[in-house]
Amino acid sequence: MSRVLTILVAMFTIVFLMAGGMASAYLVGGLVEEHWFTGASRLTNVLFLVLIFVMVIATLLTMAERKWSAFIQDRMGPNRARIALPGLKNRSLGGLPHILTDVLKMLTKEDLIPAAANRFMFNLGPILAFAPTFALFAVVPAGPSVQVFGRNVDMVVATPDFGALYVLAIASLAVYGTALAGWASNNKFGLLGGVRATSQMIAYEVALGLSLVGIFLTFSSVQFPAIIGDIGNALTGGTGQGRYLWRTDGAFDLGLPAWGIFIQPLGFLLFFAASFAETKRAPFDLPEGESEIIGYFVEYSGMKFGLFMISEFVEVVVLAGVTTAFFFGGYHLPFGNEWLANLPIMQEHGWLLGTILGTVFWLKVLFLIWVQLLIRWTFPRFRYDQIQSLGWKILLPLGLANVFVTGALVLWDPSLRALAVLGIAEIGILVVLTTTTKVPAGGAHGAHVGHGHDHGHAHAHGGHGAHDLPAHAHGVAPASTH
Secondary structure, eight states, X not given: XXXXXXXXXXXXXXXXXXXXXXXXXXHHHHHHHHHTOTTTHHHXXXXXXXXXXXXXXXXXXXXXXXXXXXXXXXXXXXXXXXXOSTTTTTOOGGGTHHHHHHHHHHHHSOOOOOTTSOHHHHHHHHHHHHHHHHHGGGGOOOEEEEEETTEEEEESSOOOTTTHHHHHHHHHTHHHHHHHHHHHTTOHHHHHHHHHHHHHHHHHHHHHHHHHHHHHHHHTOOOHHHHHOOOOOTTTOOOGGGSXXXXXXXXXXXXXXXXXXXXXHHHHHHHHHHHHHHTTOTTSOGGGOTTTSOXXXXXXXXXXXXXXXXXXXXXXXXXXXXXXXXXXXXTOOSSOHHHHHTSHHHHXXXXXXXXXXXXXXXXXXHHHHHHHHXXXXXXXXXXXXXXXXXXXXXXXXXXXXXXXXXXHHHHHOTTSHHHHHHHHHHHHHHHHHHHOOOOXXXXXXXHHHHHOOOTTSOOOOOSSOGGGOOSOOSSSOOGGGO
């Protein structure tokens, strides 16, 4: 009961802090728009959205991943670091002091550079791995455009005409950081790790781009504001993902929203798998499996090593944000958008509507982050040939087929209802395939043997929090031992 109460208090605290952050972002944006110049709120959005929300969540994930993996694998998790203050020195504080110890460790460890390394390229590698990922969130709207103090406030840093193409272009720059990190260290093992990582990222960038073409065809735009859309009203209807495919009549709007997950479920699976592989996290973490394979950053230490690590967690947050914008309606509620926006208090205080919908956006992001960490601590690592086969032989053909089918259905039925019917059918087929289990020959005993409860193998996932790994793992032995 105490654990349930702790979780509920933590969830309420997270929602409260996110709502407070979004309210502050809108109010500060309105003030600077009123006293400075038009568009000044976008400068403050850099502070709130990128430096506070993205960076703080990514920093907390360094501890949350170890904590959540401990829940999944039924172990203690991070609890050793303590703060030597009266009343706190005997409390683990949920593992939060581990964040401080990680930062101090990275900042104080000796920064070693190999004598034969190219110093400029060696120092540039971590920057190119971190900076592009950090800049990706600049085009993702985290809330609606509302009136605050009589001024229009947009909850996005930039809205370029090329929109989503910016995401694909900037994400591809991370390949250079990975390649330079392996090559510039002048270490043959690091070079091999860099080549393996680069080839994996390139293989999945093709599928990543194709997975989004269906969304572009559906909403006839590559801009995030047009894809997410406006709420509208009962007479005109919304745009983008803010509209309904089918809805009921009445003051309270209820229906099936035109979210990407309903009209492009295959595109969502392709995008999520390809972008997950781009982050090089388990089960796609073969290039940096420190326990069995020497990764591309083997020669890095101190804060340079820390930049490679924190960039992974930033990628997790950015991936969740971009996925929310493309496939989960962005900041829109699944129903009740028009009713909420038309309330007199929301009409009078636009920042309140922005706070509610902005908090909804970040809650969706947190959910997708949890899904990513759940996958990371559930599946064993793929072999390298399996990773390449998945990218080139499965995701790429499925992406091409999705583009052709989507284009044909959009031309046939511009209302997108035919596409939604196909999407719901795809979701139903996926549910059936994932919930239907095949009992091996031999009955229940055979099924038990087939699951292979191997208590002698160590769970060998490389990555963060290796000291928190269990002494054994139920399930299949890691693929890297093959």
